[in-house]
Amino acid sequence: MRKAEPRLQRKLLAWLLGPLLLLLVLDTAAAYWVSQRFANLAYDRALHEIAREIVLHARPGEAGRPRLEMSEATANVLLTDAQDRLFFRVDAPDGGLLGGDPSLPRARLAPGRGADPRFYEDSVRDERVRMVAAWMPINEAAGAPMVQVQVAETLNKRKRLALEMLASVVVPQLLLILLATAVVWIGVSRGLQPLQRLRHAVSDRSHLDLSPIDTHDVPGEVRPLVDEVNELMARLGKTFDFQNRFVADAAHQLKTPVSGLKAQIELALRESDPERVRHSLAQLYISADRLSRLVRQLLSLARNEPGALDTVQLQPLDLNAFALEVGMDWVPHAIKRSIDLGFEGVEHPLMIAADRDRLRELINNLVDNAIRYSPPGGRVTVRASDTGDGHARLAISDDGPSIPVEERQRIFERFHRLLGTQEDGSGLGLAIVSEIATLHEARIELEEDVDGVGNTFSVLFRLRHA
Ligand SMILES: Nc1ncnc2c1ncn2[C@@H]1O[C@H](COP(=O)(O)OP(=O)(O)OP(=O)(O)O)[C@@H](O)[C@H]1O
Ligand SMILES: [Mg+2]
Known part of the structure; x- marks a missing residue:
């Protein structure tokens, strides 16, 4: 026989875990987006700061064209980072490169005083970078010339920060789901134990035992079913009793006429006078006739019993x-x-x-x-x-x-x-x-x-x- 119980258990778990896992996936996506935003917020400010530092090294040049005076040592200090590589470029308003890395794609911002810096992603030599681009005046003086400064940074620490933030959100949730699964598994197993006991109570009993199943331990949901089964067993029990009594009665009733018949036959066999044999046979016929009527009555009784297989045609x-x-x-x-x-x-x-x-x-x-x-x-x-x-x-x-x-x-x-x-x-x-x-x-x-x-x-x- 196949066990029904674990299937129910699995079904319950699937219903519980399915939605929870779906929720976890959605939640992870949302958390990833949020953590990336926060990582950018934190590091973008530093990037903007470097851009400002670079502009400090720009001087007004000849013919109104600024110059960039930054030693390699200074550039190294500004652009060195433990995890990422940094690039920069500075452009004059006429489009000429004043300094930095020419392979950095030039931003095409409209020159404007006091405009907000732009942050965006781009690539440098096939490497993804986060970029800040802004127009800045080279000094505080009114009418000071403007330069376009761009600083780019590879994404390593941003990615790492985002991942760390993500992990700190998702891992506890995953653990929570695992814990919930374990608790539900145990809970359902324990909840189904009465059903298991019920199964044993039925499978262990002998086929002759039609006594009612004990319902005191049975869960409320299954109780009506067990009550119905008990009801059915009670009816079966009555039918069995009835049949047993009937068979016993019938056997008892048939025994007497059959032994009578045998005795009469023995007697007839001992007779030698044909006239007396004839008489015995006539008596035998009467007895056999009675017996056959009894058998007919017995069959009719069985045939007309309420619930008998023989259908009534009204x-x-x-x-x-x-x-x-x-x-x-x-x-x-x-x-x-x-x-x-x-x-x-x-x-x-x-x-x-x-x-x-x-x-x-x-x-x-x-x-x-x-x-x-x-x-x-x-x-x-x-x-x-x-x-x-x-x-x-x-x-x-x-x-x-x-x-x-x-x-x-x-x-x-x-x-x-x-x-x-x-x-x-x-x-x-x-x-x-x-x-x-x-x-x-x-x-x-x-x-x-x-x-x-x-x-x-x-x-x-x-x-x-x-
Ligand atoms: N009309 C009747 N007048 C008097 N007694 C009767 C009458 N009908 C039935 N009885 C009594 O009731 C008893 C039961 O009747 P029932 O018909 O069940 O069985 P039976 O006639 O003895 O046997 P059988 O199975 O051959 O009919 C009879 O033995 C008889 O004593
Ligand atoms: Mg009668």
């Missing part, structure tokens, strides 16, 4: 006509037993929804009982009527001795028969009748008798109007 049926039709089949048998079998119906059809075969079986069992338990000369009536409140009643009455009040419930139980009954039977007929009535959502009752005479079994069906 179709429109006229109870009035059908009761007469089934009742007629019993006339020859009734005559043989000197019973006056009558039928009373109504003028119009009584439409109900019924399964023909099962309804026939129900009527057969009730009529069979009425004839079987009435003394010769009795009257049995099959009656179909409209109750007036939306029901059709089928009643089978006899005028034999009434069933004692205390037995009226129990005769519907399986194998229950009245004490001292002389007639053949196994006590299954009324149990079958009651099952069939249930399948038709019909109510069966044994009506009150008058002065201890007669029995009326009536079944109430809901009327269906065509």
Whole structure:
């Protein structure tokens, strides 16, 4: 069996970690941008300062063209840095290079007094640099000539500062996410432990154990599911009990007639007189017939059990006509037993929804009982009527001795028969009748008798109007 639990755990983690990591990526991008800005802010000022220093070495020259007087030593002091290389150039307003590095791309700023310096990125000999460019007067005097000063610096310390700033923001966040992952992992594992225990509680039990699963430790979300499973097990348990009892009862009921049959056969085998053998065979036939009826009743009981696999086919049926039709089949048998079998119906059809075969079986069992338990000369009536409140009643009455009040419930139980009954039977007929009535959502009752005479079994069906 595949474990369901880690999948849930992984899913939860993915849902939590996915958005967190996405957030981290966005955050890193933002932090990188911000840290680069701050690194530039800090170092740009120094770059501008160097530009100012350089201008201090410019002098007014001949014909109004300034000169740059800066010794190599001075330039070295100004332009030396531990991490970066620096370049500069100074240009006259007419575009002539006054000093510095000619390979530095010349800025094309409009000359202007008091304008802000420009900072931007450029490249010098294939190397990226940060540049400051500005027009500056060579001294404080009014009307002093202007020069364009540019200082450029490679990006090493800026990059390093930006990276350091970035690391100081991102690393703690990454650690936080790792910690959150660990905590969530542990939390989810512990949270899912009851489910794991539940799984063991189910997988460890024997297939015969249908007792309810203990719910006291089960998380609220799963409880309805467990309750449903328990409910199902309770129903299964009832069905199992029922089946077990039925099989035991059936085996018990079949044992007696089968041993009777064997004894009769042994007896017949010892006979030599053909006449007596014939007699034994006739007896055997009667016993086999009884046995086969018992088996039929047992099968019918199993077939009509509520929830049985055999599906019920309820179709429109006229109870009035059908009761007469089934009742007629019993006339020859009734005559043989000197019973006056009558039928009373109504003028119009009584439409109900019924399964023909099962309804026939129900009527057969009730009529069979009425004839079987009435003394010769009795009257049995099959009656179909409209109750007036939306029901059709089928009643089978006899005028034999009434069933004692205390037995009226129990005769519907399986194998229950009245004490001292002389007639053949196994006590299954009324149990079958009651099952069939249930399948038709019909109510069966044994009506009150008058002065201890007669029995009326009536079944109430809901009327269906065509
Ligand atoms: N109309 C009746 N008059 C008197 N007693 C009856 C009547 N119907 C049923 N009984 C009593 O109820 C008992 C149960 O009836 P049920 O039809 O369930 O079983 P059975 O007739 O004994 O056997 P079978 O399974 O062959 O029908 C009968 O044994 C009988 O004692
Ligand atoms: Mg019967």
